[in-house]
Amino acid sequence: MKTLQSIKNGCAAEMAGLLARGFLGAVFVCLGLSKALHPVEFLKLIRQYDAVHTPWLLNSIAAALPWFEVVCGALLLAGIAVRGSALLVTGFLVLFTWMVVHRALALQLGIPFCAIKFDCGCGAGEVFICRKLLENAGLILLSTWLLAGRGRKFCLRYRLTQHGA
Amino acid sequence: MTQFGAWQRVDPVFERAETGFSVNDDSNHSTASGRAVEVRRVLVEAAVVAVVGAVVAFAANAISPRGLALTRNYFPSATGESVRPPLMPLVAGIKANGLQWLDEARAVRLFKDPAFREQRILFVDARDVEHYREGHIPGAYEFDPYHPEKEMATVLPLCQAAEKIVVYCTGGDCEDSQFAAIAFRDAGIPNLKLFVFAGGIGQWMTNGLPVETGERNSGAMRNADR
Numbered sequence: 001m002k003t004l005q006s007i008k009n010g011c012a013a014e015m016a017g018l019l020a021r022g023f024l025g026a027v028f029v030c031l032g033l034s035k036a037l038h039p040v041e042f043l044k045l046i047r048q049y050d051a052v053h054t055p056w057l058l059n060s061i062a063a064a065l066p067w068f069e070v071v072c073g074a075l076l077l078a079g080i081a082v083r084g085s086a087l088l089v090t091g092f093l094v095l096f097t098w099m100v101v102h103r104a105l106a107l108q109l110g111i112p113f114c115a116i117k118f119d120c121g122c123g124a125g126e127v128f129i130c131r132k133l134l135e136n137a138g139l140i141l142l143s144t145w146l147l148a149g150r151g152r153k154f155c156l157r158y159r160l161t162q163h164g165a
Numbered sequence: 166m167t168q169f170g171a172w173q174r175v176d177p178v179f180e181r182a183e184t185g186f187s188v189n190d191d192s193n194h195s196t197a198s199g200r201a202v203e204v205r206r207v208l209v210e211a212a213v214v215a216v217v218g219a220v221v222a223f224a225a226n227a228i229s230p231r232g233l234a235l236t237r238n239y240f241p242s243a244t245g246e247s248v249r250p251p252l253m254p255l256v257a258g259i260k261a262n263g264l265q266w267l268d269e270a271r272a273v274r275l276f277k278d279p280a281f282r283e284q285r286i287l288f289v290d291a292r293d294v295e296h297y298r299e300g301h302i303p304g305a306y307e308f309d310p311y312h313p314e315k316e317m318a319t320v321l322p323l324c325q326a327a328e329k330i331v332v333y334c335t336g337g338d339c340e341d342s343q344f345a346a347i348a349f350r351d352a353g354i355p356n357l358k359l360f361v362f363a364g365g366i367g368q369w370m371t372n373g374l375p376v377e378t379g380e381r382n383s384g385a386m387r388n389a390d391r
Contacts, residue, residue: 036225039233040293040311047240055238060223063233067222075214084210088218147207160210 017150028073031123035066045121079155086146104129272362287327291345303377310344336365
C-alpha cells in the first residue's frame with residue numbers, strides 16, 4: 001500500500017517530468033524555427049565547421065536539420081513517441097556538443113577556453129563556449145531523464161506502438 | 166535444515182544470495198526480456214520519428230520560400246567545387262578565385278566617376294534584401310547570391326552593358342561578394358569587368374561615406390554631403 005509521502009513524491013516526479021518535457025520541447029521548437037527561417041545563415045554557419053564539403057550533403061543538412069529539430073520538439077511538447085524523440089534529441093545534443101567543442105578548440109588561439117565566443121549555429125547567436133557547454137549538459141540531462149521514462153503526464157500518445165502511458 | 170529449507174522457499178532473495186540459484190529466475194528472464202523489448206520499442210520509435218521527421222523536414226524546405234536548393238553549390242570557387250571556409254585572408258581568397266579586388270580609395274573613385282551616373286560603372290550589393298534596405302551604397306543594385314533567381318534577370322543586362330562592376334558585401338570575412346561575382350562570371354560577364362570591393366559596406370559606413378536606405382533611389386540618404 002502506498003504511503004501518502006510516496007504518492008506525493010510520485011506526483012512531484014511526474015510534474016517535474018512534465019516540465020522537463022515541455023521545456024525541452026519548447027527549446028527545440030524555438031531554436032529549430034530560428035534556424036529554419038534563416039536557412040542561408042545556418043548554411044554559412046555549419047560550413048564553418050569544415051566537416052562536410054559535398055554541396056548537396058551540406059545543403060541537405062542545413063535544409064533539414066532545423067525542421068527536424070522542430071518536429072522532435074513538437075512531438076515532445078505534444079507527448080507523442082516521447083522516448084523515441086528523447087533518444088534522437090539526446091543523440092543530436094551529444095553530437096552537437098562534440099562538434100562545438102571541436103570548433104572551439106580550433107578557434108582557441110592563445111586565449112582561455114571559456115573566453116572563446118562564436119556563433120555555433122545553435123540558433124541563439126554568439127555565445128561563450130563554456131556557457132554553451134553548460135546549457136547543452138543541462139539539456140542532455142533532461143533528455144536522458146525523459147528517455148529513462150519520465151514525463152508521461154498529459155501525453156497524447158506516449159508510446160507509438162501501444163496505447164496509454 | 167528442514168526449517169531453513171522451508172524458509173528458503175519463502176525468501177528467494179535470501180536463497181539467491183546463499184546458493185546462487187533463485188526460484189524466481191524465470192521472472193528475472195522475463196524482466197530481462199521485457200527490458201530488451203522496451204529497448205527495441207524505443208529504437209523502433211526513434212527510427213519512425215527519424216523517418217517522419219526527415220520527410221517533414223524536406224517537405225517544409227521544399228514549400229518554404231526561403232528553402233535551400235539541395236543541389237546548388239552555394240559556395241563556388243574557381244575550381245567549381247564548394248570552397249572551404251575562409252582559411253586565408255580575404256584578398257588572397259579573392260585572387261585565388263581569379264577575381265580582381267578594390268580597396269576603399271579606388272571604390273570611392275569609381276563611385277564619384279561620372280560613368281557611375283551613366284551606369285557604365287555598376288555597384289552591386291551582394292547581401293540579402295533586409296540588410297540592403299538597412300543601408301547600401303547609393304545607386305547600388307541588390308543581388309543576393311543565395312537567391313540569384315530573384316534579381317538576375319534585372320541585374321544581368323545591366324552588367325552586360327556596364328564597363329565595370331563593383332560587387333561588395335559586409336566586408337571582413339564576408340565572401341558573398343565573391344560568390345556574386347562568380348555567379349556573374351558564370352552567366353557570361355567577362356572577368357575583366359568584375360571587381361570585388363573587399364572592405365565592403367562595413368568599411369564604407371565606418372568612414373562616413375554616403376549611404377542610401379530602403380529601395381534603390383529611395384532618396385533616403387545618410388552622409389549625402391560626403
